[in-house]
Amino acid sequence: MTLATRNQVWTALPPVQFDEERPLDLDLDPVTERQLVARLFSRDFDDWSEVLSRVGFCANPIRLVGRSETFDTRTGELVRSYGSADEPLGVTFTRCGNRRADKCESCSRLYAADTFQLIRAGIAGGKTVPETVADNPLVFATLTAPSFGPVHGTRPNGGRCRPRRDTGHRCDHGRLTSCMAVHGDDDPTVGQPVCADCYDYASQVVWQWWAPELWRRFTITLRRVLAHHLGTTPARLGEMASLQYAKVAEYQLRGAVHFHALVRLDGPQTPEGFAPAARAVTATVLAALVAQAANAVRVTAPPVHGDDPARVLAFGAQIDTRPVRTSRRTDDPDRSLTPEQVAGYLAKYATKSTGDTEAKDSPHLRRLEATARQLAGRAATVDEDGNAPYGLLGKWAHTLGFRGHFATKSRRYSVTLGQLRRARQRAQARIADANRAGTRIDLRQLEAELLADDADETTVVIGSWTYVGSGWANGGETALAVAAAARAREYAQERAQRRKGQTVGEWER
Numbered sequence: 001m002t003l004a005t006r007n008q009v010w011t012a013l014p015p016v017q018f019d020e021e022r023p024l025d026l027d028l029d030p031v032t033e034r035q036l037v038a039r040l041f042s043r044d045f046d047d048w049s050e051v052l053s054r055v056g057f058c059a060n061p062i063r064l065v066g067r068s069e070t071f072d073t074r075t076g077e078l079v080r081s082y083g084s085a086d087e088p089l090g091v092t093f094t095r096c097g098n099r100r101a102d103k104c105e106s107c108s109r110l111y112a113a114d115t116f117q118l119i120r121a122g123i124a125g126g127k128t129v130p131e132t133v134a135d136n137p138l139v140f141a142t143l144t145a146p147s148f149g150p151v152h153g154t155r156p157n158g159g160r161c162r163p164r165r166d167t168g169h170r171c172d173h174g175r176l177t178s179c180m181a182v183h184g185d186d187d188p189t190v191g192q193p194v195c196a197d198c199y200d201y202a203s204q205v206v207w208q209w210w211a212p213e214l215w216r217r218f219t220i221t222l223r224r225v226l227a228h229h230l231g232t233t234p235a236r237l238g239e240m241a242s243l244q245y246a247k248v249a250e251y252q253l254r255g256a257v258h259f260h261a262l263v264r265l266d267g268p269q270t271p272e273g274f275a276p277a278a279r280a281v282t283a284t285v286l287a288a289l290v291a292q293a294a295n296a297v298r299v300t301a302p303p304v305h306g307d308d309p310a311r312v313l314a315f316g317a318q319i320d321t322r323p324v325r326t327s328r329r330t331d332d333p334d335r336s337l338t339p340e341q342v343a344g345y346l347a348k349y350a351t352k353s354t355g356d357t358e359a360k361d362s363p364h365l366r367r368l369e370a371t372a373r374q375l376a377g378r379a380a381t382v383d384e385d386g387n388a389p390y391g392l393l394g395k396w397a398h399t400l401g402f403r404g405h406f407a408t409k410s411r412r413y414s415v416t417l418g419q420l421r422r423a424r425q426r427a428q429a430r431i432a433d434a435n436r437a438g439t440r441i442d443l444r445q446l447e448a449e450l451l452a453d454d455a456d457e458t459t460v461v462i463g464s465w466t467y468v469g470s471g472w473a474n475g476g477e478t479a480l481a482v483a484a485a486a487r488a489r490e491y492a493q494e495r496a497q498r499r500k501g502q503t504v505g506e507w508e509r
């Protein structure tokens, strides 16, 4: 790209403030570059860049036409009226809202930020969750898949991959079973099987298929184990305690999902929830009960087809459970995590998918996907009882058999993503109203109101909207949006560095 157009790119998007010291490196094909330049020099560029900034530089916005009117439910008065015709380009653009970073970086970051707030509120309170929740025992648990065959890996303290005294030992396929290498983190062999022919691909796909059921049984088992510990029955456990969860699924390099979960013990369920927990259970005790339950869970998976064995599935042996420390809690200072660490960790994984792992194109992941397709192709459509337990496996081959949600939480864990999204919309409407009226508002004062349930809503929105399409007009516009999103992220990170710990502007995204 010529210097003249680069300067245009740097300066043309006011919200992002490109500058000379940090040039944008756009590696574009000639067609895309022409489209981009045409957009930069277009007459309605200012309108377009305002639209772009309003959707937060979303890479694939939804386009809608229509109008809506907001009425006060008490007086019937028209409070606000809005239509796509009022928009600079005559069309309403809204964010695609995709969770995945490989689909839309901007929306994925917003999703991660909301997930962070949601997770953090469940740990330390805030966002309408009382701060006393921080006194309830909380455990961070990682539940893994078992081994389906040795894979290359990094070892602690620069250890060798798979040392054996008998270094010349070979498997039935003639491959060495030892590996004396010291693999780095970015070594492409990490996560690949030592022998792909020895590796049990079918069992991994079947395990992954039933992983959501393993998790469900884990929660049931944990209730039973906890009830036993408290000297009651699972049916009466609710009189003493309730368990709340937030969990995220993450792919390991070997293509198996991990569950990272927060398990919180609350007191008896009340309409408000979040009651203080039973004194008898500390976070350390809860960590032990979680490990006990995870170790005990078994699911018997039926054969996929006539030649396939039934399998008894379990979590892997590397179950890790540790208490989370909040500012209000000081137990187990050695093995505990801070709320920010945990929330940041879970939020990061919530935006990932198999598509994000660099090993996406590895022979191993391709073979897992192929195995899932083969198994799906051979799966009996219905068994003798009329069930088709693997009927949908083919649909989930691209996720290597995992059909669960990537991020889930129990109802009373914290606020919901929906509440956070509605709050942001309400905040944006208020900002727009205040801008029109020329007044200032302190959004922090309004947090509880913004997060209030719809039940408290005093207005009703009546509208009619039509979907006209998704995405920007062409690759050049998309390239600008993606570049702007990347630059906006850099600036946001710098700003966060400068005013660490402050929450000003949290609702303005």
Ligand SMILES: [Zn+2]
Residues within 6 Å of the ligand: 058, 059, 060, 061, 095, 096, 097, 098, 104, 106, 107, 108
């Ligand atoms: Zn988006």
Ligand SMILES: [Zn+2]
Residues within 6 Å of the ligand: 151, 152, 153, 161, 162, 179, 180, 181, 183, 189
């Ligand atoms: Zn190795």
Ligand SMILES: [Zn+2]
Residues within 6 Å of the ligand: 171, 172, 173, 174, 175, 195, 196, 197, 198
């Ligand atoms: Zn082998």
